[in-house]
Amino acid sequence: MKNYSYDLHIHSALSPCADEDMTPNNIARMCMLGGVRIAALTDHNTTANCPAFFSACEDAGVVPLAGCEVTTSEEIHALCLFGRLDAAMAFGDFLYPHIPDIENRPDVFGRQTLLDGKDREVGEERKLLITATDISIDDIWDIAASHGGVAVPAHIDRPAFSLLVGFGFIPDGYPFTAYEINSGACDENGADRVDRLVAENPALAGKTILRDSDAHELAGLVREPALMALPHASAEAVIAALRG
Ligand SMILES: [Zn+2]
Ligand SMILES: [Zn+2]
DSSP states (O other), X not given: OEEEEEEEEEOOTTXXXXXXXXXXXXXXXXXXXXXXXXXXXXXXXXOTTHHHHHHHHHXXXXXXXXXXXXXXXXXOEEEEEESSHHHHXXXXXXXXXXXXOXXXXXXXXXXXXXXXXXXXXXXXXXXXXXXXXXXOHHHHHHHHHHTTEEEEEOOTTSSSSOXXXXXXXXXXXOOOSEEXXXXXXXXXXXXXXXXXXXXXXXXXXXXXXXXXXXXXXXXGGOSOXXXXXXXXXOHHHHHHHHHO
16 A cells, blocks of 8 residues: 545636636646645536547546536535546446536626637536536445446535534435535644544544545645555545545
């Protein structure tokens, strides 16, 4: 086993709330420069820029994962990550009809830009991607698993769109093997944030806690990357590790 740096929660310009310069190649090169060895593209409710991201990562020498950040019917965000690009794209096709048919208003919410592997614009997504789907947090694990992936409740330490805030606690008996936090490893007093979260939420004991950027702008990718112990640097190894 060896420690590999990772960032498994990154938005491209396809997310309306992300900057226009969050293109696949800019993200991949920024990860490479910042020492991130394994990176996942996780736009809101869509995997459509993942093929371009894979191509960009190949050029940059970064190991890519494909996925997306699903907004559940309870307005909880869950990362869905896949070891294979085709599996992620099939999941994206499955997800699309579960997004309400509300037209995006680029002037209000931002553009939703589809890009190719050379960062060329190839279209714009019509449906607003940041709305809640009709999929429950209770079902997201099974749905991701049936597509060969893994679901991870996102940024549980954040005050919005998180499992911990939505419910006030982590319900017992949830199938999740990993949870994600966005803040640094240590809190303002220098105490280990994960230790504190686990002490406050016994349901987190023994679970993998990911620490990702949730970057919506290039500057958000500049940080000390977290490390994961893996037998080798591959998307399949990450999915296996997340499944525990
Ligand atoms: Zn989120
Ligand atoms: Zn996000």
